[in-house]
Amino acid sequence: MIKITLRFSNFAILAFIAFSSISLQAQQSELSVEKIMQDPEWMGTFPSRIQWGIDSENIYFQYNLEKDPDDSLYKINLSKHSEIIKVSQAEKENMIPRYGDYNDKRSEILFTEDGKLVLYNIRKASRTALLNLGEGIRDPQFMADESKVSFVLNNNAFVYNLDNGSITKLTNISKGTKVKDKEEKLSDKNQWIQDENLDLLEVVNQRKEKSEASKAYRKSILEREPYTFYIGDKQISGISISPNGKYVSFNLIKRERGDNTEVPNYVDQSGYTKDLPARSKVGDDITKVELALYNIEKDTVFMVSTEDLEGIKDLPDYVKDYPDKEWDEKVREVITSKAYFSEDGAKAIVSIRSKDNKDRWIAQLNLEDGILKTLDRQRDEAWIAGPGLGWSFGGGTLGWLHDNKHVYFQSEATGYSHLYLLNVDNGNKKDLTPGDYEVFDPELSNNKKYWYLTTSAEGPDVRHFYKMPLMGGKMEKLTNMVGNNQVYLSPNEKYMAINYSYSNKPWELYLKKTGKGEAKQLTSGQSEAFSNYGWRTPELIKFEAEDGVMVPARLYTPSEETKNDAAVVFVHGAGYLQNVHQWWSSYFREYMFHNLLTDLGYTVIDIDYRGSAGYGRDWRTGIYRHMGGKDLSDQVDGVKYLIENHNIDPEKIGIYGGSYGGFITLMAMFNEPDTFAAGAALRSVTDWAHYNHGYTANILNEPTNDPIAYRRSSPIYFAEGLEGDLLIAHGMVDVNVHFQDVVRLSQRLIELGKDDWEMAVYPVEGHGFVEPSSWTDEYSRILKLFNESLLDK
Template sequence: MTKFTLRFSNFAILTFIAFSSFLLQAQQSDLSVEKIMQDPKWMGTFPSGIHWGIESENIYFQYNLENDPEDSLYKINISNQSKIIKVSQQEKENMIPRYGDYNDKRTEMLFTENGKLFLYNIRKASKKELIDLGERIIDPQFMADDSKISFILNDNAFIYDLDKGSITKLTNINKGTKREEKEKKLSDKNEWIQDENLELLEVVNQRKEKAEASKVYRKSKARDDSYAFYTGDKQISGISISPNGKYVSFNLIKRERGDNTEVPDYVDQSGYTKELPARSKVGDDKTEVELALYNIEKDTVFMVSTDQLEGIKDLPDYVKDYPDKEWEEKVREVITSPAYFSENGEKAIVSIRSKDNKDRWIAQLHLEDGSLTVLDRQRDEAWIAGPGLGWSFGGGTLGWLPDNKHIYFQSEATGYSHLYVLNVDNGEKKDLTPGDYEVFDPELSNNKKYWYLTTSKEGPDVRHFYKMPVMGGKMEKLTNMTGNNQVYLSPDEKYMAIYYSYSNKPWELYLKKTGKGEAKQLTSGQSEAFSNYDWRIPKLIEFEAKDGAMVPARLYTPSEETKNNAAVVFVHGAGYLQNVHQWWSSYFREYMFHNLLTDLGYTVIDIDYRGSAGYGRDWRTGIYRHMGGKDLSDQVDGAKYLIKNHDINPDKIGIYGGSYGGFITLMAMFTEPDTFTAGAALRSVTDWAHYNHGYTSNILNEPINDPIAYRRSSPIYFAEGLEGDLLIAHGMVDVNVHFQDVVRLSQRLIELGKDNWEMAIYPVEDHGFVEPSSWTDEYSRILKLFNESLLNK
């Protein structure tokens, strides 16, 4: 760090000693970095992995009441809710898997186990093995006729008839290419030798003539209508079988990810440096995806063409920033989801996404010829995303209603992700959940008459669970606890297991009947050491950004007795993540650290900056083509808010964060030196051209096409602006944000002659730290940085 040479008078020395003594007395805490960053078991035991038993009698979850080395499976029976029972190994082995396919009456469920197909009778609580073919059966489904089952084996579709016990193979899909019989051309010399041999040896000649006659006979008897499909150099994925057994769709994928990187592990147990395989860099994903439709009756495959989709040749708006470049108008590459068949199997839809991330089409797939008709197009000049919209190969929230004419899906068309239905016959579309809030994880009820869904309707800081008629209408709120209510419905929908937390209360398990009434707490896992501290409830505030937007934040304020007029700005990671809310944060260590900082007199602000989740499309895309733009100015405006409203000394403001938060910290220290005196950048991206494709190309496009976006978004280009004190911390076996990032940055800082920075490296840590010793070391350095750089101002 920067070194200072100071000369004090005797009076000044005495004054400084007295002031320091006052600070030591005033700024005390029952917390310490060592306490906070120890193994999280010190906090208590908390449930996770909640799921119901198939008979709706037991709630199962991961827990630890016996101080085991790791969590084990426990259960609570709804008839005896006060007793938490550890599940025996025998019971675990006999448990029915939680995922399967039900018949229409929900009396039976299909599932696979060790590659075998089973049928479970829920009323009789009996399990029956149906098929063991010696190979792995996957994705069994009841067909439109519940007496038939479809399944997939070795990339082919099959039907099993429950009544007859027979198996029918629907498709003939083969890997590789067709092998044509070819006559081997002999050289002149070998042809002469063969003719001589046949002339001399009569038996050999007779065998040759017989073999040729047999070949001619087999060809004459071969079926002219036999059909086989060969995948060539592509892989099969996403096989989907229509409920009437007439059609099968599948994706053909050719993966070419470019040059993969390697991360050296210097502390491998072997004593040698080992190379860990890692991702490729942005711009290197050359995956190709095609959709195929296998028409069983016609015994042929149609390759689905997307060349005529509306807007398929549209260029993005950012091309106007490159007037000297000639842009070719061409059919854009797309990625298709598997087909979604209607319940009667007569119709199908597919979700299609452009690889440049600008378009999502939902199209009807015409089963007679594999052609497409667009039903809905969502265009976003930034990038398509948001709750329920899925990712590359998935359609997200997408499917059919039982009437076989309405589809449902989620869209950000209004600026917030909402649930829609659309009539495929007339194109009429309806937003079922209008308003300035978001919808999460909608699912149809067992009888298909209602939706169950989670929303932020009461505010972005809380989550509640609702029930709503299938075609929209009044939403009935089924939860009532302030915070986050993650609901797991029992299979019979009579009960809700609620995974609940509040700002200062970690997740616990509750039970409630589906409907009105109060939830009953089933677990209470806080340790005495954890509950003895009075954990703060951060104040939720909004401040105005320079562009007029109201920015949400969490605020931690010290008592007047301990206040030191210094502030710390925390920047959450992931970019698209929400941390300003009224539930237990995924950044629980940082939450506890903020309590410690507040005890010591710091004011702490935690901001949901532009790019964060939970606030709709405009907030999500506020960082498009300029990371380190509004997401950084929101931090600066937060600091200004503290100066104006909380009497913070402008020279005593620090900033820190990990991953995306580390990136913002670097940008803050390099480009806003008048605002931030000290910063700790943890596991930070320093050059976005070196990060992965899936995340980065959404926000910044590709480096070769949009270098402006990368140049203004990457901290390594702004390192000359460093003036304050900087701590860089990084795990050396980070296969997400590579250690190479900070190595390159350190060389840049060295070449620039900067001496006010230091680096802490962690040889055994990946992107998310695991070892308590690493957490303790890292956060001790952060606290030391702020104490030395901010409190001495």
């Protein structure tokens, strides 16, 4: 029987629906859906947004000890470890921000505050407002000569002299186009009359000649004024000023609005239906980016050409699947980062990505003529990604060492994201962190002699913080707690504030000296109601997939007394995300739900299927051109493992997940009906041609170029395979995965004559639910689905 149910935030009207399942839970578990899906504040308060004070004496973080409507800023002083103090408004206003640029001695920091340029002397603890120009100053930096600082104002580059207070404008960049002088052209008749008049009247002729001479003189003066570069209708971004003040680079961006989808909000406070602006669909990417180099001494701008980059015309491998189509070998469009200048300002590098995201070049930019020289090319026939590689407009790990000849970056060239050094003078490249693991967030020490970095060297399920010599060598492990250690170094690098968690323990703040020794716990935020339950530590296992690889998973097993021989497969969302690890999951509600299911006798498995993060390039790209391929077969193989090793009844298998997990659930219910008897697809993509460009085009290319990939990856094409019981749940104001996705799928199911499916819609919810009533309703329905479809047979 088909049921489409509208859910509103007032939970009282569905109490009768949830009563039977909740009362069943109460008989067998301390937990209930209502309890675990209530406002997360019931769990306690946990630190977030951790930062150090500039003096390395205070750790600041968001926290909530007073049951305020929202978190507030708190601090712990190193001399008073046990005292957590709420920060006053006056102290907040006087805090030195986390961002800013230090001088070489790290005795001063430069930053902006309310658009003003500010210098803070750390030793004297004094703040000096340097400039207030009435408009927002951005991106201040000490120059190579530290008596001068550069900054950006109104899309132009400036230099401020700290000694005499003078300001020099380096560039003259202007919107629009240059207005050309217009000369009035006379008709033949009027020209004859004017010429005759000038011949007859000498004074009039002299005045004309004098006016033309004055005009020519003024024009010659104007031509000697600073060169003005007009950007037309383009936007400017990524302004970068060389430390020697001789060069400025910037990106010119032209965006054209595509055919965006409007998402109707039926419950707007006005009482009227209002359209929410949302994204366009995959294939609608018409952003164009150009890199410009402003040579100050030559007073001109070079437009940087990427047409000679190695492999710029290469076609992707997938074109062989379309032998009847003609493919032009043309220069591919690219996205350029800002220029990264060496510390002396004499050299610059740029990160460049092809818009099809199959190539990433690091190139040296010749500062005299704007010509590029390729230093490193990373090619991936799937798509470029991985820790430290950033996104389309640069970012990620990239910069210069202080010797002005080595650049550093991250690359997946070996199959795992590692930290590299490259000598721009001789081209020698070195992998500083070789091994089958990944590197995260490397940063240089204050003295520029070491790296600090986080890695998964001890296994993909843990994260530790290390110190390593600048040119590579043995890594010294600085953390020792098993789980995830998110380290925040004090500005003087003597201490580490560690945000730490374990599988069954939410995040808490610890303090440790940078070196040997034990970490001291500073916060204990769990509520009594939360800590009274014995939260499980899931068992980490690996099972063999059909292609022979070992797939990691989290396993929750019930006691023999409660075991009901049914199993539930949870599929995490986001695609590229890791959930099989030994730290507190971002899916904390689902983790608690799995504890409830286990109490009730279910066996639960949570798989890091192909496409998940944390396992290197091959795992990351295992879904290329076929979502619902290996990522789905990994779920099926996980079920086989449960049947063979945990005596699970093959007729009692359920599956559920949200977003990408919802998509996999649909593919499972449509393509593996013999494996899965029931499934709950939450906020799921049903047709990848209707999702966004940035994510989808990487994995499936573009629909017009690679329709095969979309046809085999979209659930809507396989809906005829539905046999089991399906729950579809979706927020109606979802501007990420649009409600339109499940509307189209429901029409398809209706036309196919399918029954035994229902859809619950949530009028006030977007992609990530907010209201506890919505969470409670959704998971009550999931539990009811599994109880009725898997147990009542």
